[in-house]
Structure formats: C-alpha cells, structure tokens
Amino acid sequence: PPPGPRGNLAQQIWERLPRGVQEVLERIQQAYPEGGIYVVGGTVRDALLGMGGPDLDLVLEPLTVFASQSNHRRNRLDELARQLVGWFGGSFGLHVAFGTARVKLGFGLEVDLAEAREEYYPHPGALPQVRPSSIARDLERRDFTVNALALRLSPRLEIVDLFDGLADLEARLLRPLHPLSFVEDPSRILRGVRLAARLGFRFAPEALAQIPSAVQPEVLAQASKSRLRDELLLTLGEASATRALGLLAELGVAEPMFGMGASPQVREAFAALEPILQTTSDPEAAVAARLYLLLHFHPDPEGFLTRYNLPRRYAEGLRHLRFPPEDPDDIRKFVGLPEAFRALHPERALWLLTPRRMLMGRDLLEMGLPSGPKIGEVLRKVAEARLRGEVLSYEDELEFARKLVSDA
Numbered sequence: 036p037p038p039g040p041r042g043n044l045a046q047q048i049w050e051r052l053p054r055g056v057q058e059v060l061e062r063i064q065q066a067y068p069e070g071g072i073y074v075v076g077g078t079v080r081d082a083l084l085g086m087g088g089p090d091l092d093l094v095l096e097p098l099t100v101f102a103s104q105s106n107h108r109r110n111r112l113d114e115l116a117r118q119l120v121g122w123f124g125g126s127f128g129l130h131v132a133f134g135t136a137r138v139k140l141g142f143g144l145e146v147d148l149a150e151a152r153e154e155y156y157p158h159p160g161a162l163p164q165v166r167p168s169s170i171a172r173d174l175e176r177r178d179f180t181v182n183a184l185a186l187r188l189s190p191r192l193e194i195v196d197l198f199d200g201l202a203d204l205e206a207r208l209l210r211p212l213h214p215l216s217f218v219e220d221p222s223r224i225l226r227g228v229r230l231a232a233r234l235g236f237r238f239a240p241e242a243l244a245q246i247p248s249a250v251q252p253e254v255l256a257q258a259s260k261s262r263l264r265d266e267l268l269l270t271l272g273e274a275s276a277t278r279a280l281g282l283l284a285e286l287g288v289a290e291p292m293f294g295m296g297a298s299p300q301v302r303e304a305f306a307a308l309e310p311i312l313q314t315t316s317d318p319e320a321a322v323a324a325r326l327y328l329l330l331h332f333h334p335d336p337e338g339f340l341t342r343y344n345l346p347r348r349y350a351e352g353l354r355h356l357r358f359p360p361e362d363p364d365d366i367r368k369f370v371g372l373p374e375a376f377r378a379l380h381p382e383r384a385l386w387l388l389t390p391r392r393m394l395m396g397r398d399l400l401e402m403g404l405p406s407g408p409k410i411g412e413v414l415r416k417v418a419e420a421r422l423r424g425e426v427l428s429y430e431d432e433l434e435f436a437r438k439l440v441s442d443a
C-alpha cells in the first residue's frame with residue numbers, strides 16, 4: 036500500500052514492521068529514552084514499501100557528538116549489543132575499529148548496529164576517513180535518497196527525511212544525494228541497478244546525467260574493485276538478475292565497467308537459466324551459474340577474472356563449459372557449473388543427470404569382446420553418445436555397446 040499522509044507515517048512504518056522487530060525496538064525505546072538511536076536504510080525503505088526485509092539496521096548517535104573520549108562512544112555500542120543478547124538471547128560480534136556490531140538474536144533476527152559516522156578529508160586530496168558524527172552527517176554519505184530515510188525511536192517516534200526520500204519513494208525514483216555521488220563511488224550505480232531491477236524503481240534524471248562521467252576509464256581505474264565485484268555478485272544472486280543485466284547495458288555501464296555488453300545471446304542464456312535455478316535452493320549456485328554465463332560470452336574472461344580478483348576456479352570451470360569433459364563429475368564438482376551447463380547445452384544436459392555408474396572396459400570383456408584396441412574404440416563411441424545425450428543410463432550404455440559389438 037502507498038504511504039499515507041506524513042503526520043502518521045512513522046506510525047505506519049512501525050505497524051508494517053514484523054512483530055519481532057517491534058519487540059526489539061520497544062525494548063530499546065524503554066532503555067534509551069534520551070534518544071540517539073535510529074532505524075535506517077533498507078529496513079525503513081522496505082517497511083514503507085510494505086515488504087518486510089529479513090534484518091534490522093540501527094544507527095547509534097554518540098551522546099556527545101565529537102566528544103574526544105572514544106571509549107565512551109564505544110561502550111554504548113557494546114552496551115546495546117550486550118543488552119539485546121540479554122533480552123532476547125543469541126550472540127554478537129563487535130568490530131571496534133569500524134564502530135559496528137552484528138547481533139544474531141535467539142529468535143533468528145539479525146541486527147546490525149553502527150555508530151553514526153561522517154567522512155572527512157584529513158587534508159585536501161587525502162583519502163576520506165570516518166569519524167563519529169550526527170545522524171544527519173551519517174545519512175548524508177549514503178547512496179540514494181530512498182536509502183537515506185531514518186526512523187527516530189525516542190524521545191518520540193519520528194521519520195527523519197532530510198533529502199526528500201519519501202517523495203522519491205512514492206515516485207519510485209533513485210536519486211543520488213549530490214552531483215558527484217557516482218564519481219565518488221561508481222559501485223553506487225550497481226546498487227541502483229540492483230534496486231531498480233528488484234523494486235521496479237527508475238533512475239532519476241540527475242542520476243542518469245552523472246553516469247557517463249562516473250564510467251570514464253580514469254574514474255573506474257581509481258574505483259574500489261572489490262566494491263564493484265561485491266555489488267556485481269550481489270546483483271547476480273537476485274531473482275531479478277536478468278532485468279538488472281539488461282539495465283546495466285541500457286545505461287551504458289556494462290561495457291566500460293565489465294568489458295561486455297548484454298548481447299541477445301547473454302540475455303537468452305540468462306533466461307534459459309531461470310527455470311533451472313528454480314530447482315536449486317543454493318544461493319551460491321545461482322550467483323556462480325550466472326557468472327559462468329557472463330564469462331562464457333565475455334571477450335576476455337581471464338582479464339575479467341583477474342581485474343576483479345575472482346577465484347581462479349572460475350577459469351577452470353569455464354573450460355569445462357566450453358569443452359565438455361567426458362566425465363560429468365568434472366562439471367558437478369564446480370558450484371553453479373551444472374546449472375550453467377544445462378542452460379547453455381540443453382541437448383547435452385541429460386548426461387549430467389545420468390548416474391555415476393558408467394560403462395567400463397570390464398563390461399566389454401564380459402560381453403565377450405577380446406582385449407585389444409577394439410575395447411577403447413567402443414568405449415569412446417559410448418562416451419560420444421553420452422555427450423550427445425543418446426544414452427542416459429548404465430543400462431543404455433550396455434545396450435549401445437552390445438549393438439556396436441554385434442554390428443562389428
């Protein structure tokens with residue numbers, strides 16, 4: 036349902052949060068009446084869209100912003116993490132250096148805690164660093180207005196909307212917070228593509244306008260490769276990956292960023308993969324299978340793997356995709372490769388499903404074939420039939436071999 040008038044929006048968001056999340060937030064409101072704790076990011080966005088996400092993201096404002104005793108601030112993060120586990124059971128991990136904590140509550144909810152931070156430049160031209168700051172400064176460094184919404188928990192429940200994210204959410208628009216946002220971090224384009232494909236949002240005109248300068252070779256050379264890679268992999272893991280791929284090409288991002296367009300063949304292969312992925316529940320297999328298809332159609336897969344520091348096993352798996360091995364086990368041992376293989380070679384794919392028992396020389400000797408080169412020849416013909424999908428079981432292979440032997 037669309038969000039209603041702003042006055043009671045905070046209350047509406049609250050009502051759309053899952054019961055478990057509400058219970059956690061009620062406890063926090065009681066324990067921290069002085070305020071400074073906010074629900075942020077995807078949790079607020081998705082609640083407004085009426086779709087409950089699986090986790091809860093919270094930001095803690097330091098009680099005294101810019102106070103010099105960093106121990107004091109750390110303690111509040113640490114304290115809340117401990118309290119949550121005390122109230123609901125579970126466990127937590129603290130990352131003091133990043134000012135974050137991840138709590139896994141007994142009833143399954145994951146809560147991410149982070150201190151409010153801002154980016155600053157120690158001197159002109161230096162790399163940005165972060166330091167504790169206010170919620171406003173924290174929201175300011177985010178990617179899109181719809182992700183820069185926050186829900187203040189106390190002293191009263193309120194929505195914090197400093198960048199008109201509510202209006203953009205209603206219009207389903209992805210708008211960066213400032214004109215250099217994509218140049219500053221081109222991985223934000225990928226984040227936008229992922230959201231656009233998943234939620235049916237569009238890039239606002241300001242967003243479209245800043246893409247060309249953000250995908251200049253000099254800019255991409257400076258960009259964090261691991262962020263780009265991580266965002267790409269996240270995109271490949273989503274049910275809407277095919278749409279995202281099309282969008283990447285339409286926006287002119289696929290070529291400069293990843294060295295490939297979305298040719299009709301890639302799109303067809305992605306589409307063929309969809310029903311196959313319905314039969315697997317392994318999210319890693321979905322990511323890997325789509326990556327194999329991209330690599331298969333990529334003009335320089337090795338260069339791509341190196342540039343984005345992806346595991347070498349993809350290169351090995353890719354060889355099997357291009358030159359199918361004799362033994363289907365060579366394909367099965369690579370996560371996602373069987374799915375990519377079935378999408379690309381449907382006519383041969385049944386072979387992958389055949390039982391592991393295969394015809395061997397011993398079977399031919401038992402059939403009465405004398406030992407000698409003839410054995411190897413029959414085995415090779417059986418293997419070829421297996422690759423063509425003409426024999427689907429050990430029994431088929433025996434019969435196929437018997438026929439070859441009797442014809443000879």
Ligand code: ATP
Nearest residue numbers: 075076077078088176177178179182183220222223
């Ligand atoms: P998803 O539903 O994809 O998990 P999310 O919004 O929860 O969406 P996260 O990746 O968990 O996404 O990021 C949390 C928040 O951090 C985002 O809402 C966004 O505001 C901010 N963020 C993440 N990556 C960036 C980035 N590269 N630049 C700016 N802000 C970012």
